[in-house]
Amino acid sequence: MxxxxxxxxxxxxxxxxxxxxxxxxxxxxxxxxxxxxxxxxFTTRQPIVDMSQKYIEKYQADxxxxxxxxxxxSEADMLAKFTTAHMAGNQPDVTYxxxxxxxxxxxxxxxxxxxxxxxxxxxxxxxxxxxxxxVKGNYYVxxxxxxxxxxxxxxDHLKTAxxxxxxxxxxxxxxxxxxxxxxxxNGVKIPFAFNGAGQSLAEAVAYQLxxxxxxxxxxxVYGSEEWIRAAQFCVDLFDKxxxxxxxxxxxxxxxxxxxxxxxxxxxxxxxxxxGTYTDIHFATGPLPTEDGTxxxxxxxxxxxxxxxxxxxxxxxxxxLFWMMLMTTEFQKEFAPLRGLxxxxxxxxxxxxxxxxxxxxxxxxxxxxxxxxxxDPPSEITTFRNRAWSAIKDGGQDPRSALQEAEKGANxxxxxxxxxxxxxxxxxx
Amino acid sequence: xxxxxxxxxxxxxxxxxxxxxLFFIFAKWYPIINTFLLSFKEAxxxxxxxxxxxxxxxxxxxxxxxxxxxxxTLKFALMVVPATAIIGLALALFVHQIxxxxxxxxxxxxxxxxFVVPIxxxxxxxxxxxxxxxxxxxxxxxxxxxxxxxxxxxxxxxALASLAFLSVWKRAGYAMIIYLSGLLAIPGTFYxxxxxxxxxxxxxxxxxxxxxxAPTTLFVIVVITIGSLxxxxxxxxxxxxxxxxxxxxxxxxxxxxxxxNIYQQAxxxxxxxxxxxxxxxxxxxxxxxxxxxxxFISQRYEY
Numbered sequence: 164m165x166x167x168x169x170x171x172x173x174x175x176x177x178x179x180x181x182x183x184x185x186x187x188x189x190x191x192x193x194x195x196x197x198x199x200x201x202x203x204x205f206t207t208r209q210p211i212v213d214m215s216q217k218y219i220e221k222y223q224a225d226x227x228x229x230x231x232x233x234x235x236x237s238e239a240d241m242l243a244k245f246t247t248a249h250m251a252g253n254q255p256d257v258t259y260x261x262x263x264x265x266x267x268x269x270x271x272x273x274x275x276x277x278x279x280x281x282x283x284x285x286x287x288x289x290x291x292x293x294x295x296x297x298v299k300g301n302y303y304v305x306x307x308x309x310x311x312x313x314x315x316x317x318x319d320h321l322k323t324a325x326x327x328x329x330x331x332x333x334x335x336x337x338x339x340x341x342x343x344x345x346x347x348x349n350g351v352k353i354p355f356a357f358n359g360a361g362q363s364l365a366e367a368v369a370y371q372l373x374x375x376x377x378x379x380x381x382x383x384v385y386g387s388e389e390w391i392r393a394a395q396f397c398v399d400l401f402d403k404x405x406x407x408x409x410x411x412x413x414x415x416x417x418x419x420x421x422x423x424x425x426x427x428x429x430x431x432x433x434x435x436x437x438g439t440y441t442d443i444h445f446a447t448g449p450l451p452t453e454d455g456t457x458x459x460x461x462x463x464x465x466x467x468x469x470x471x472x473x474x475x476x477x478x479x480x481x482x483l484f485w486m487m488l489m490t491t492e493f494q495k496e497f498a499p500l501r502g503l504x505x506x507x508x509x510x511x512x513x514x515x516x517x518x519x520x521x522x523x524x525x526x527x528x529x530x531x532x533x534x535x536x537x538d539p540p541s542e543i544t545t546f547r548n549r550a551w552s553a554i555k556d557g558g559q560d561p562r563s564a565l566q567e568a569e570k571g572a573n574x575x576x577x578x579x580x581x582x583x584x585x586x587x588x589x590x591x
Numbered sequence: 592x593x594x595x596x597x598x599x600x601x602x603x604x605x606x607x608x609x610x611x612x613l614f615f616i617f618a619k620w621y622p623i624i625n626t627f628l629l630s631f632k633e634a635x636x637x638x639x640x641x642x643x644x645x646x647x648x649x650x651x652x653x654x655x656x657x658x659x660x661x662x663x664t665l666k667f668a669l670m671v672v673p674a675t676a677i678i679g680l681a682l683a684l685f686v687h688q689i690x691x692x693x694x695x696x697x698x699x700x701x702x703x704x705x706f707v708v709p710i711x712x713x714x715x716x717x718x719x720x721x722x723x724x725x726x727x728x729x730x731x732x733x734x735x736x737x738x739x740x741x742x743x744x745x746x747x748x749x750a751l752a753s754l755a756f757l758s759v760w761k762r763a764g765y766a767m768i769i770y771l772s773g774l775l776a777i778p779g780t781f782y783x784x785x786x787x788x789x790x791x792x793x794x795x796x797x798x799x800x801x802x803x804x805a806p807t808t809l810f811v812i813v814v815i816t817i818g819s820l821x822x823x824x825x826x827x828x829x830x831x832x833x834x835x836x837x838x839x840x841x842x843x844x845x846x847x848x849x850x851x852n853i854y855q856q857a858x859x860x861x862x863x864x865x866x867x868x869x870x871x872x873x874x875x876x877x878x879x880x881x882x883x884x885x886x887f888i889s890q891r892y893e894y
Contacts, residue, residue: 243858246636322642359832409745410723413832542860549656552832557843574653578878 168375196228201480202255203239204245207235210438210500217357222487229480244270245471249273256472257488258479260304262538265466269303275470276301279489280481287489288506304467306510307494308503310430311524311533312367313463320424324348331448333455335396339404346422355376356423359413361397362551366426367460368393370534371452376461377536381576385547386562394561401555409555430500430524431465438500447523449532457529457532464538465503484570504528540579546572583587611699621815626867634864646868654878657869659844660852661876662750667848668819670755671762676808677817678759678764684800686767687774699771703764710761714828718744721829744830747845754825754846762818773807774800813881820877849873 203219205212212235215274219231234243234255235577242264248254260268268274271360279302284293288305296302314331321327332338342354357364366376374389374459384390394562411417418426419440427450449459468488472481487493491509504525507513516525527533548566552560599605632639650657682702682812689695705713720728730740742755754799777800785795801808826848830841839855840847849869857866 239859242861248863249636386838408724409740410740540860548838549840549844552838552840553843555842556745557845558845571656 164421166321180293194569196230197476197569198230198457199477199480200232201257201477201484202232202234202253203257203484204234204236204241204255205259206238206241206261208438208500210434211497213230214496214500218493219313222484226480226483229483231484234431240378243454245273249473251482252473254471254473256467256470256474256477257484258471260467260469260471262464262466264541265304265538268469269298273471274303275472275481276303276476277305277485278378279305289508292506300542305489306464306466306506307468307501308465308498308505308507309462309528309535310465310503310525311527312363312427312429312450312460313432313523313527314450315426315432315436315447317418317421317424318444318446320345320349320351320421324424328446328448331451332585333449333451335451335453338407338451339400339406340407342425346587349424351422351424353407353411353417353423354425355400356411356414356417356426357397357400358407358409358411358417359415360426360428361555362548363429364400365390365397366547367427367450368396370536373415375534375536377539381521381573383543383546383569383572383576385550391561394565397551398554398561416443429502430504430521431525433520434500434502438518443546446519447521449523449527451585457527458534459527460533461536462528462533463535465501466538506590542574542575542579592609598721628872629864629867630871632864632867634867635861636863639864642864646865647872650868650872656708656844656847657852657856660840660847660849661872663844663846664820664822664848664873667751667755667758667822668816670752671758671819672812672815674755674759675762675766676811678763679824680762680770680804680808682767683770683774684796687771699768702767705761707762708761708764710824711828713757713761716823718829743847745845747841747843750830750846752823752842754829757824757825757829758819762815766815769811770804770807771805777803795879809884813884816880816884817877820873820880821850822848823854826851827854828881 180276205215215233219233223229223231238261241259241261245258245268245416247256254273257433260274279296281293284296284302284305292306296305316331317329317501318328321330325348326345330341332341339355343450346352346354369376369387369390369392370390371393374387374393375384377383401409407414407423412420412422414423414426415428415432415435417423418428419436425526430447436443449457452459468485470478470481470485472478488497489507491507494505494507495513495515498510499521504516504521510516511525511529516522550561550564553564554561559565599608631641631643631694633642633645634640678795685725686695686698686702689698722728722730723740723742723745725731725734725740727740727743729743733739733741741749741804744750763767781803785799790798826841827839830846831837833838839851850873853866853869853873856862
């Protein structure tokens with residue numbers, strides 16, 4: 164009997180101990196998450212890819228249950244590769260979606276709602292972004308930042324010629340001979356390189372003259388007088404003022420290799436200069452205008468990271484990764500490499516944009532010295548680019564080329580659905 | 592015929608044939624039929640809806656750019672096909688009369704090498720050679736004769752011809768090999784008989800070589816025509832400007848060809864249905880031209 168009682172007591176003690184320790188273990192270690200592997204696709208910009216590696220490692224360290232398969236895809240191939248992956252059932256879970264293919268992706272319901280609400284977006288990026296990027300009650304992509312056209316100048320060339328940044332004239336009339344003088348004193352042949360960027364320069368000049376590209380989401384005005392004058396001006400830069408030649412290497416290469424003291428390019432070129440042409444000391448300034456006053460051109464949004472998972476088991480991992488991309492730390496490194504004025508207010512107001520070469524773009528955009536005309540799909544801008552090619556290389560007169568482009572663009576716009584999700588206005 | 596089996600008896604043979612048939616159905620016929628069906632739809636990669644002949648109407652009446660691509664492609668083929676056939680035949684005749692085996696092999700290889708080198712690699716190198724300023728190799732050569740510089744790929748009047756020049760250079764060796772095999776098949780007794788009858792070299796060529804090479808010529812012309820009408824890599828690599836958002840198609844759209852346009856419509860603008868309509872029209876054109884070539888060139892001669 165005694166033995167039996169002792170055995171029962173022992174058993175009771177063992178069971179109690181088991182209950183106590185298992186309960187303690189549950190509190191100390193929450194149920195382990197099922198391992199997932201997410202696919203992340205970025206576009207191919209090597210400095211950004213290199214920078215992102217440490218964030219991926221940190222993400223994996225913080226979330227040991229999540230593994231990241233990272234792949235880079237060129238911008239030109241992203242839509243085709245994404246759709247192929249989608250058809251094969253293995254599309255990426257987090258994707259860098261460039262704004263030129265964004266409308267196609269949103270219209271095709273390929274993007275998942277982001278895990279943020281209007282209050283979050285307003286706090287991070289301001290009321291304007293919060294309003295413009297809301298689609299069907301959700302956010303599917305947010306801008307990384309803004310880009311605008313800038314005058315890039317070689318600071319060494321200016322110094323050699325005996326000038327500095329304050330010497331650069333603000334009007335085209337004075338800038339052109341100045342550029343020739345600086346080039347001549349440095350023994351380089353291209354005073355103002357813009358070959359290969361002519362269509363963008365023509366666009367900037369059109370906006371400088373008070374023009375626009377779209378009256379609304381259905382009416383393109385590439386054939387307006389401002390556009391015609393702008394295109395003729397750019398042709399004159401080749402033929403009359405000889406600041407560049409159609410047969411020279413493209414402007415980015417000419418400037419990046421020190422063969423031109425000035426060039427025009429959008430602010431993304433800052434990232435390229437800092438990553439690729441590291442020998443050239445450069446700075447940025449506003450483009451000259453007819454009378455020296457703004458607007459200097461156009462600025463646009465740059466999109467954007469989006470969550471694109473199809474398997475709900477990956478939702479948490481994908482959304483966590485996306486949130487990591489939205490941190491101030493990541494954006495502070497990403498935005499300058501991408502050549503953006505960051506859309507994140509905390510980054511935009513940091514010391515990063517208080518100095519060259521980023522300060523010019525920030526001032527132009529934040530002070531309204533350039534026009535935000537939305538971001539049309541590449542199918543529309545193709546008409547503009549073709550018109551420029553016909554004018555530049557085919558010798559077609561700007562009026563007929565641009566009016567043909569306007570007609571073609573409007574025919575496409577009439578059948579387009581839901582483009583211009585942000586910008587001036589949405590679809591009727 | 593009596594006693595001929597439609598299906599082989601051997602099970603292994605049946606399995607192998609079935610596998611081949613499945614491959615052809617899914618890898619060849621299904622995409623072809625699907626493309627044909629897509630041409631009647633407003634289709635993107637993600638959704639599609641039936642619109643009948645609207646894509647074809649747009650192609651023939653609204654879209655001048657796409658229509659121009661068909662004309663550019665035909666012009667390209669008209670430049671490449673005769674030149675390749677003639678130069679290929681000339682090279683074959685030249686190599687055929689070389690008696691020394693080692694020397695003949697050397698020339699064979701030298702003329703055939705361009706055909707086996709990947710076209711993209713060639714296009715990249717030739718793009719540099721065609722540089723419009725005096726740094727391009729061709730302009731440097733012309734410079735010795737005080738000619739140029741010529742804007743090979745930048746002048747819309749000659750950009751397409753520049754691409755055709757490259758194409759002829761690449762394919763002439765292939766045509767040469769085909770013609771060589773045709774020449775070797777012509778019995779030497781015909782030439783001996785002609786010599787005895789007092790025929791000169793030109794008469795032998797015109798009355799014996801050319802007619803007996805008709806099947807070979809047909810093959811060369813059909814193959815080169817199809818290849819020319821489906822050209823893509825050279826205009827894409829050589830005449831796409833290097834700036835973000837640039838469109839392939841060369842100066843003033845002068846080197847925009849059908850397959851390049853199909854690629855843009857499908858993969859840049861997401862108009863799968865419209866691209867499919869262009870592909871169907873291209874198929875019809877290739878089929879028609881090949882049919883005409885078969886009809887007029889395939890006459891067989893027997894002596």
